[in-house]
Amino acid sequence: MDAIMLQEKLVERLLCARGRTTRQKDKQYVGFATLPNQVHRKSVKKGFDFTLMVAGESGLGKSTLVNSLFLTDLYKDRKLLNAEERINQTVEITKHTVDIEEKGVKLKLTIVDTPGFGDAVNNNECWKPITDYIDQQFEQYFRDESGLNRKNILDNRVHCCLYFIPPFGHGLRPVDVEFMKALHEKVNIIPLIAKADCLTPNEIKKLKDRVRDEIERFGIKVYQFPECDSDEDEEFKQMDKELKECTPFAVIGSNTVVEARGQRVRGRLYPWGIVEVENQSHCDFVKLRNMLIRSHMHDLKDVTCDVHYENYRAHCIQEMTSKLAQDNRMDSPIPILPLPTPDAETERLIKMKDEELKRMQEMLEKMQQQMHEKDQ
Amino acid sequence: QSRYYHFQHCSNTDVVVVYTAQELDSELESPVRMEEESEVELQVEEEEPEVMKQPEQPPPCLSEPNTQGIIKGSDLFGYVGIEAAGFEFNIMVVGQSGLGKSTLVNTLFKSKVSRKSCTPNYEEKISKTVHLQSVSHIIEEKGVKMRLTVIDTPGFGDQINNENCWEPIVKYINEQYEKYLKEELHVNRKRRIPDTRVHCCVYFLPATGHWLRPIDVEFMKRLGNIVSIVPVIAKADTLTMEERLEFKQRIRQGLQANGIRVYPQKEYDEDAEERILNDRIRESIPFAVVGTDKEHQVNGNKVLGRKTKWGIIEVENVAHCEFAHLRDLLIRSHLQDLKDVTHNIHYETYRVRRLNESNANGLGLSALSLENGTAEKSEAESQL
Numbered sequence: 001m002d003a004i005m006l007q008e009k010l011v012e013r014l015l016c017a018r019g020r021t022t023r024q025k026d027k028q029y030v031g032f033a034t035l036p037n038q039v040h041r042k043s044v045k046k047g048f049d050f051t052l053m054v055a056g057e058s059g060l061g062k063s064t065l066v067n068s069l070f071l072t073d074l075y076k077d078r079k080l081l082n083a084e085e086r087i088n089q090t091v092e093i094t095k096h097t098v099d100i101e102e103k104g105v106k107l108k109l110t111i112v113d114t115p116g117f118g119d120a121v122n123n124n125e126c127w128k129p130i131t132d133y134i135d136q137q138f139e140q141y142f143r144d145e146s147g148l149n150r151k152n153i154l155d156n157r158v159h160c161c162l163y164f165i166p167p168f169g170h171g172l173r174p175v176d177v178e179f180m181k182a183l184h185e186k187v188n189i190i191p192l193i194a195k196a197d198c199l200t201p202n203e204i205k206k207l208k209d210r211v212r213d214e215i216e217r218f219g220i221k222v223y224q225f226p227e228c229d230s231d232e233d234e235e236f237k238q239m240d241k242e243l244k245e246c247t248p249f250a251v252i253g254s255n256t257v258v259e260a261r262g263q264r265v266r267g268r269l270y271p272w273g274i275v276e277v278e279n280q281s282h283c284d285f286v287k288l289r290n291m292l293i294r295s296h297m298h299d300l301k302d303v304t305c306d307v308h309y310e311n312y313r314a315h316c317i318q319e320m321t322s323k324l325a326q327d328n329r330m331d332s333p334i335p336i337l338p339l340p341t342p343d344a345e346t347e348r349l350i351k352m353k354d355e356e357l358k359r360m361q362e363m364l365e366k367m368q369q370q371m372h373e374k375d376q
Numbered sequence: 377q378s379r380y381y382h383f384q385h386c387s388n389t390d391v392v393v394v395y396t397a398q399e400l401d402s403e404l405e406s407p408v409r410m411e412e413e414s415e416v417e418l419q420v421e422e423e424e425p426e427v428m429k430q431p432e433q434p435p436p437c438l439s440e441p442n443t444q445g446i447i448k449g450s451d452l453f454g455y456v457g458i459e460a461a462g463f464e465f466n467i468m469v470v471g472q473s474g475l476g477k478s479t480l481v482n483t484l485f486k487s488k489v490s491r492k493s494c495t496p497n498y499e500e501k502i503s504k505t506v507h508l509q510s511v512s513h514i515i516e517e518k519g520v521k522m523r524l525t526v527i528d529t530p531g532f533g534d535q536i537n538n539e540n541c542w543e544p545i546v547k548y549i550n551e552q553y554e555k556y557l558k559e560e561l562h563v564n565r566k567r568r569i570p571d572t573r574v575h576c577c578v579y580f581l582p583a584t585g586h587w588l589r590p591i592d593v594e595f596m597k598r599l600g601n602i603v604s605i606v607p608v609i610a611k612a613d614t615l616t617m618e619e620r621l622e623f624k625q626r627i628r629q630g631l632q633a634n635g636i637r638v639y640p641q642k643e644y645d646e647d648a649e650e651r652i653l654n655d656r657i658r659e660s661i662p663f664a665v666v667g668t669d670k671e672h673q674v675n676g677n678k679v680l681g682r683k684t685k686w687g688i689i690e691v692e693n694v695a696h697c698e699f700a701h702l703r704d705l706l707i708r709s710h711l712q713d714l715k716d717v718t719h720n721i722h723y724e725t726y727r728v729r730r731l732n733e734s735n736a737n738g739l740g741l742s743a744l745s746l747e748n749g750t751a752e753k754s755e756a757e758s759q760l
Contacts, residue, residue: 059584121591122537168582168611169474175536198583198614200684268616271695273687281685 006037047106049155050297053187054111055130055179056164057118060194065162065253066111068266068277069289072098091116091129112158118175127179134158134186138312149350152357157309160223160292160300161187164194165248171210172218180220186308188223188300190292191215196250196283197268197275204250211248222247225291226299243291249284252277463520464571465711466510466552468527468603470545470595471580473534475610480578480667481526483680483691484703487515488669506531506544527574533591542595549574549603553726560727575718576639576706577603580610581627581662585619588630596636602726604639604717606706607631612664612697613682613689620664627662640710644717657705663698666691 054062097110112133117126137156144153161183165176172180180189191211196204215222225244232240254277258267266277277285292300469477482488510527527548532541552573559569577599581592596605607627609615615623631638638661645651671678672688680691691699706714 057584058589059582059586119589121594122539124537126536166474166582167614168472168476173534178536195583195614197684197686198611200682270613270616270687270689272613272689273684275686 006034044105047108048297049108049110050301051110051112051156051158051160052292053114053130053134053158053161054164055114055117055161056194057166058115060164060166061251061253062113062162062164062194064255065164065192065194065251065285067255068253068285069292070098070100070109072100091126093129093133110156117179123175126175127182130179131182131186134183135312138186138309139316141309142313142316151354157304158187159297159304161189163189163191165191165211167193167195167199167207167250171207172214177214177218177220180215180222181218184221185311188303188308189220190223190288191248192288193248193250195252197252199250208246208248208250223300223303225296243287246284246287249288249291251285251288252283253285463522463711464525465522465715466525466527466572466575467706468529468545468549468574468577469580470529470532470577471610472532472582473530475580475582476667477528477578477580477610479669480580480608480610480665480699482669483667483699484706485515485524487513504531504535506541508544508548525572538591541591542598545595546598546602549577549599550726553602553723554730556723557727557730571715573718573723574603575714577605578706579605579607581607583609583612583614583623583664585615585623587626588634593630593634593636596631596638597634600637602722604641604714604722605636606639606702607662608702609662609664611666613666615664624660624662624664639714639717641717644721660698660701663702663705665699665702666697667699 052066054066056062092115094113094115095110096113097108100107100109114130117130120126134157137158141153141155141157144150163176163180165172180191183189193199193204193207193211199207225240252268252275254266254268254275256266256268257264258269258274259265260267260274260276265279268275268277276282280286467481469481471477506529508527508529510525512523512525514521514523516522529545532538532545535541556569556571556573559565579592579596581588592607596607599605609620609623609627612620637643640654640657642651642654642658645654666682666689668680668682668691670680670682672681672683673679674681674688674690679688679693682689682691690696694700
């Protein structure tokens with residue numbers, strides 16, 4: 001609201017009559033400094049969306065961490081498979097979508113889970129269903145983007161993949177390396193050390209160093225934080241540096257609230273002490289949350305759109321043009337995916353659906369407004 | 377490749393055995409008591425395995441420190457002598473890398489007896505195949521000597537495709553039985569056959585909190601019939617008490633559903649008293665353990681523990697973890713029972729099977745096949 005008021009004030013100043021000096025100043029003031037506020041208003045109205053994928057073996061606390069990050073309970077009625085059911089299980093892809101709102105900003109959050117990954121005795125190519133899924137989302141977006149009706153493109157592309165490394169090992173295992181190498185050019189990978197409460201501070205440091213070395217040695221391209229601008233203040237730069245040196249983050253998640261030091265905090269209660277999830281000296285959960293949600297969410301989306309998706313698109317187009325050349329057909333000037341020629345019937349249907357959607361949206365807004373007025 | 381084995385006397389008996397497994401990585405035998413370390417405060421060097429010190433003064437169990445019989449050879453699939461006094465115990469540890477197997481064994485026996493501690497400049501690497509390495513030590517307590525052999529299985533379950541990763545282990549166990557059987561059938565038997573059979577297999581389950589994994593089921597199904605398996609939950613300091621109870625319950629259900637028999641097996645309880653005792657144990661397996669070889673100060677006492685930012689996990693405190701229960705089971709109360717079950721049940725099963733097989737094949741598994749004997753001898757023996 002402050003931003004809007006500010007904007008209105010500026011417009012007012014421009015229009016009302018003032019003294020000469022002020023008018024002189026106003027002559028040089030064009031007014032596009034309000035653009036960020038305009039963008040802000042529009043985006044807030046539209047709402048944001050974010051697709052997060054979690055991958056790793058079962059039992060590493062993925063669901064708990066997701067619940068802790070977004071303070072929701074996405075996995076309420078989940079049934080864990082027992083060993084017999086698991087023996088024949090293949091890797092599945094499941095999606096949960098939830099709409100959350102905070103201070104007027106709406107976020108449509110989609111969590112893509114990968115149960116069954118790495119659980120079998122033979123895990124050869126267990127990452128294939130995951131790479132296929134990511135490619136499918138890219139392909140669907142590509143088709144929509146190349147289509148004729150581009151008004152309501154659903155963006156299901158995966159913006160970020162949190163990969164959980166077990167704390168039990170001594171570094172990356174073969175399955176970790178293969179997974180990350182298969183995915184590092186399709187999605188932003190953020191490796192995490194799971195269940196970090198079974199490691200002493202010393203062990204965490206050693207493991208992190210080891211994992212960082214191995215990531216470099218195997219040429220895995222994990223998500224890199226963007227460099228700070230040189231005009232940022234020292235404190236921010238320092239924080240940024242600390243953040244970078246802390247990767248991979250060692251995290252702990254918790255669904256329960258315990259009493260510690262007189263406060264109610266999210267944590268895990270052990271006979272030997274209480275682990276607080278949001279205590280920075282206990283684990284890197286806060287750093288992860290800040291990085292993922294508070295500072296870099298948009299950058300993750302940008303990198304997905306500008307880098308990973310563009311790579312996919314270029315690769316796809318290249319394949320198509322090479323195939324066309326092979327088939328000796330005429331090169332189409334605009335390389336687009338072959339569209340089914342929309343007949344009049346389909347077009348009409350699309351138009352009808354669009355109008356229906358619009359009407360429903362208006363009704364929804366009206367209802368929301370009514371509820372809002374009732375509350376006040 | 378050849379290795380030199382360093383033999384030392386043991387009181388007034390003959391030379392002590394060094395047992396080697398498939399890949400020859402047997403280490404020097406030298407009993408080492410665990411070093412007591414004062415409170416550590418984030419010193420990275422502490423974590424490095426200590427290079428085994430050559431004892432300046434002869435260690436307590438060796439009365440004659442001079443060496444004898446340096447044997448060179450690349451294939452020592454056997455033994456050199458016997459040991460008259462003392463107990464033997466062979467324990468195998470199986471589990472993925474990083475689950476704390478070596479640390480736990482060191483903690484159990486309060487000595488640096490694991491493979492890691494015996495190799496200087498040890499570097500943890502995931503090996504491409506499963507191979508077994510055994511290390512033998514003589515440890516002594518209050519005048520009682522024990523020759524402890526720890527058989528480690530690096531590479532188990534670490535690959536992407538772990539199919540049949542249990543086969544080298546099954547093969548090894550059966551080979552020990554075969555060896556013992558051959559010795560038993562020998563015409564000139566040793567007074568005391570060296571026992572290299574695996575008395576106990578400790579299987580490490582990662583503390584996922586969910587269920588048994590397919591690889592756990594496959595392994596324990598196959599091995600539960602040939603060796604006594606003691607499953608433990610490794611690195612259990614990542615589970616709260618409730619999670620631990622639930623996890624254990626699910627594991628027990630899984631074991632039952634898959635027909636897996638772990639030690640102590642219900643069928644081998646000899647009397648009611650034993651059954652009651654073993655029932656109590658059966659209700660609390662698998663034990664949730666935490667291992668460490670570092671000590672810290674807690675309330676003025678030195679305790680074995682892991683120090684974290686939120687507290688110290690005391691390994692021997694039963695309110696924290698069940699290490700003490702495991703130690704009591706394995707060493708203080710059921711050690712002899714483990715050996716008995718191995719000898720009377722697992723070994724006998726193997727022996728009966730082998731004898732039936734060889735009779736069916738028409739070749740008597742007799743002394744004849746082992747040593748050049750006369751025809752009469754062979755006839756007599758083939759009555760077996």
